[in-house]
Amino acid sequence: MAKQLVQRDLMSLALGGAFFGSGGGGTIVSAQHLATQFVRGDYYPVDTVEVVSVEEASGPDAKGEAVMVAYLGAPEAINSALYPTGPELAVRNVRDRLASEGRKLAYIVPPESGALGFVVACLVAAKLGLAVIDADGAGRAVPSLPMLTYAASEIDPRPAFLVSQGGLCVELNVTPRSGNRGDAGHQQDVSVIVEQMMRPIVGDPEFGQFGGLAIWVMTPSQLGGATPIRGTLTRALELGAIVAAGDIRTPAQMIDYLAARCGLRARAVSEAGEFSTAAVDTSGGFDVGRICVTSGAHTYTVIYENESLLAWDSLAPQPILTAPDSLAWFVEGDGQRVFTNGDLVLEDGSLNPVVKGRRVTLLGWQAEPELRVAGGLILDSFLDELQKLGYLGPYVPLAMTHAPLEGGAQ
Structure with a gap:
């Protein structure tokens, strides 16, 4: 209706x-x-x-x-x-x-x-x-x-x-x-x-x-x-209203919401850490850059071309997430908790000061089936973009990359 x-x-x-x-x-x-x-x-x-x-x-x-x-x-x-x-x-x-x-x-x-x-x-x-x-x-x-x-x-x-x-x-x-x-x-x-x-x-x-x-x-x-x-659209509208009201305050709460209301098996693909560095270059209609998060001995690096396409853990030999699977930032503490790459990184390449010192977790979930068809136009297009970013391997679904971190969705 x-x-x-x-x-x-x-x-x-x-x-x-x-x-x-x-x-x-x-x-x-x-x-x-x-x-x-x-x-x-x-x-x-x-x-x-x-x-x-x-x-x-x-x-x-x-x-x-x-x-x-x-x-x-x-x-x-x-x-x-x-x-x-x-x-x-x-x-x-x-x-x-x-x-x-x-x-x-x-x-x-x-x-x-x-x-x-x-x-x-x-x-x-x-x-x-x-x-x-x-x-x-x-x-x-x-x-x-x-x-x-x-x-x-x-x-x-x-x-x-x-x-x-x-x-x-x-x-x-x-x-x-x-x-x-x-x-x-x-x-x-x-x-x-x-x-x-x-x-x-x-x-x-x-x-x-x-x-x-x-x-x-x-x-x-x-x-x-x-x-x-x-x-x-309805899914985004309902989540946005709940986030704006402050009813989701932790990564675990977001993971639970996505499972119960959206049918998405999301998981934390990083330990909670803090933003450390960022870089961006704008040309040809793209913001191309990277954002780093540190957590103990881990440095998590997200590489994006407007959208996040690849995520690495400095202690892992392979990516922790590759597109077309989805990756979202969840920032704890007072104020805005959801950000895009463009909201996080300012025009001069510096990090938005509103996230300084706040805990951030990377949440990931598997792409829709239509985006994962082997040999299909969509998946092949994603793999072409990943090659431009230096990743020459195959698409490995998130479910196969590693076990969920403690507190993540099982």
Whole structure:
């Protein structure tokens, strides 16, 4: 059944989305900054967002087609945006294109689980009179388009529009090898090509390291197969509200909550320690860096490309976690307990002073089954990214890497 969200819900959604975003998916700062502007007025015609299930949007009473919309770029660059102008204009272009073909756009679907992905989808939907679908393409945040179920499901990536915050619009149109829509192999190839085209574009000064992307138009009959990972927006909303209320104060409490309410077998993959060092470089629409935590003789290092992709323990001969499995920070003590990498590391590469001296634990859990298909587009795309970061081994599911630490989920 459809439900309505208001501004305070978007604030919680950003917090919960950040936790499920595996360190990425946009910063809490940028998502909540956008959410604070969500009031009825000159920009927004309404102050509520309609959220519907996949079943509602793909069933006999579906009102039209759906499109994925997202901000693409470096989290630090997006922090300054007041309104999701780029994503809104990208969706307007899709809507106009469909209308010219006698088709109707009715739904927005988020790209991934993440603070910005969820909030931007909601805000664009509210601006344009559309509804948001309670699902996403990964159940975590990802650094590239081929890692999403929309690409793996071979949804036609045309039309696709990339629009700057200032309104500069680029249509990404890769001509099929054969036929009007191309074959299945073409669809997967194009998701990779489009990704390679977009990164230099958002890195151009006209884009300023970020832009709004609308891609993958889905008919009701296509939507179900393209969105097997469902209920993720509601999951993030509920967790965010509980975290904001201060009802989860320890890693053990979070692990218990994830098991009881989300069906996730999370575990602590590090001993509790303190943040020690960080480094970041922003280029081509990515924040690329590392964050270190020390605990006794252990130094835990998380390597990220916007999203956390690899975690090492200095005393272990192999990684303690590799993507696509998810990794989240949980910071104890007074104040904010959930952070993304972009919230932890400031533009100059220094650590956010609000976490100084506080105990932090790395929590991990296994990726959704759709992300772990051997030889599939999604898993192969993750392995390609890991190779760029220097890891040449196979994907080893978290369940096989080591036994849970004391106090973790069994």
